[in-house]
Amino acid sequence: FVFFKSKTKKTLPPGPPSLPIIGNLLLLRGLGIDLEPTLSKLHKKYGPVLTLRLGRRPSIFVTTRAVAHRALVQQGAAFADRPPAAPASAVFSSRQHNISSAPYGPIWRVLRRNLISETLAPARVKAFTPARQWAVQTLIDALHERALEGPVCVIEAMRFAVFSLLLSMCFGERFGDEVVKKAETAQRRLLLNFSKFTIFALFPRIGKFIFRKRWQEVHDIKHQQEAALLPLIHAAAERRRKGQTGFFSYADSLALLELPDCRKLSDEEMVSLCSEFLNGGSDTTSTTLQWVMANLVKHPHVQAKLYKEIEQEGGVDEEKLQKMPYLKAVVTEALRLHPPGHFVLPHTVTEDSTLDGFVIPKGASVNFMVREMGVDPEAWEEPLEFRPERFLGGGEVDLTGSKEIRMMPFGVGRRICPGMGLAMMHLQYFVGHLVKEFEWKRVEGEEVDLSEKVEFTVVMKNPLRVLLIPRACSEN
Numbered sequence: 001f002v003f004f005k006s007k008t009k010k011t012l013p014p015g016p017p018s019l020p021i022i023g024n025l026l027l028l029r030g031l032g033i034d035l036e037p038t039l040s041k042l043h044k045k046y047g048p049v050l051t052l053r054l055g056r057r058p059s060i061f062v063t064t065r066a067v068a069h070r071a072l073v074q075q076g077a078a079f080a081d082r083p084p085a086a087p088a089s090a091v092f093s094s095r096q097h098n099i100s101s102a103p104y105g106p107i108w109r110v111l112r113r114n115l116i117s118e119t120l121a122p123a124r125v126k127a128f129t130p131a132r133q134w135a136v137q138t139l140i141d142a143l144h145e146r147a148l149e150g151p152v153c154v155i156e157a158m159r160f161a162v163f164s165l166l167l168s169m170c171f172g173e174r175f176g177d178e179v180v181k182k183a184e185t186a187q188r189r190l191l192l193n194f195s196k197f198t199i200f201a202l203f204p205r206i207g208k209f210i211f212r213k214r215w216q217e218v219h220d221i222k223h224q225q226e227a228a229l230l231p232l233i234h235a236a237a238e239r240r241r242k243g244q245t246g247f248f249s250y251a252d253s254l255a256l257l258e259l260p261d262c263r264k265l266s267d268e269e270m271v272s273l274c275s276e277f278l279n280g281g282s283d284t285t286s287t288t289l290q291w292v293m294a295n296l297v298k299h300p301h302v303q304a305k306l307y308k309e310i311e312q313e314g315g316v317d318e319e320k321l322q323k324m325p326y327l328k329a330v331v332t333e334a335l336r337l338h339p340p341g342h343f344v345l346p347h348t349v350t351e352d353s354t355l356d357g358f359v360i361p362k363g364a365s366v367n368f369m370v371r372e373m374g375v376d377p378e379a380w381e382e383p384l385e386f387r388p389e390r391f392l393g394g395g396e397v398d399l400t401g402s403k404e405i406r407m408m409p410f411g412v413g414r415r416i417c418p419g420m421g422l423a424m425m426h427l428q429y430f431v432g433h434l435v436k437e438f439e440w441k442r443v444e445g446e447e448v449d450l451s452e453k454v455e456f457t458v459v460m461k462n463p464l465r466v467l468l469i470p471r472a473c474s475e476n
């Protein structure tokens, strides 16, 4: 073998030798979670910052909490950039004109500030209380109906309810099942196929020709998304034109927004931004919701303790969530053990930088091992145990990681998830209601299987199947 040599090799973080052209691609048995065990092994050999060759640019991975803190918090501005978009991502993000993929600069700042102040500010979130009540009730009704027939596979109903809620926040209306289904199908097709499109990142020039059908699928999905979302964007515009007041939605805020070059967003950009809002906000949340409930089935004593807290508070109104520390601890513990993303979105540096004595070149992809940090035995006693109590009585954790990172399911630093507060609230709200309404019980003869599978997020390989006993019945 002739090993790959580059001018910067001496100063880049260390890593395994790589082959010409294909670099370290042989380490990837499929992209995604398979990389994790490999990285854990490499971490032991090469230390907490390491380099792989997975494409034209070096891919740098940070495996420990302390180094992540030095990069994302102490050198926050330097590490806040995003690498150039891979070909498929460029199509879906309208050439990096959405929040998650925009370079660290004026467009990103305007788009992110708009989301935070116009949709995620507490008063705006409060305005959607009726949408949340309706979404959770729809989920409960669906589960009651299915529970009559025996064990229930719950993930689809969860996904539908969370997606309906985000769709309402995005477009300011409550939609019928058909509209929700059409938008959900388009968005889900993107999520399920996304890893397949990574091939275009690895072979950006020739990939489109070799995998012509797959490249066509990128455009088919984009058209399907536009067919589902554009009518909703136009309906919101029509309501504004007629002066009809309703909920001030995310789409409304985008339509009024002016970009730094004094222009408005195009329809294509609006679709990308709404799509980011819908997928960023719903898939992560419904995936986590299923992980929480699976752990509550596996640990009935935790569920009983949580139900007691709910009873003591007399229900799960939004105002009461603040007074329910155990509910918050249960959700946080699930996010520690089962973060929906085991990595964050790829970062890069704004200019050539150094980290722990190594060069981090501009354009290199830099990522962080979120799940590995959440189960670091130096930060957590019995890290693999589901024990929400660890977050009680002074054990609360600051998820922004500003002083120290203990876990980072939402990322930390300048690119921290702007939806963190909303996501925590939605999770507590849904979990609280689901436990108040039903006793969640293991199906006789079946174990709850916590094996993982990478879709877009890391989901349960075998979706949760449970017995749902309405509390009214279980108390008789």
Ligand code: HEM
Residues within 6 Å of the ligand: 099, 100, 101, 112, 276, 277, 280, 281, 282, 284, 285, 288, 339, 340, 341, 343, 344, 345, 346, 409, 410, 411, 412, 414, 415, 416, 417, 418, 419, 420, 422, 423
């Ligand atoms: C359990 C739920 C959620 C989890 C675990 C989660 C996690 C994350 C993570 C890990 C990142 C990347 C951080 C980085 O690159 O360093 C991120 C970014 C982002 N998330 Fe979330 N998220 C959740 C819910 C939401 C919600 C509800 C919304 C919006 C309604 C949202 C919108 C975004 C956006 C726009 C970004 C890009 C931020 C940027 O690049 O500046 N997420 N999220």
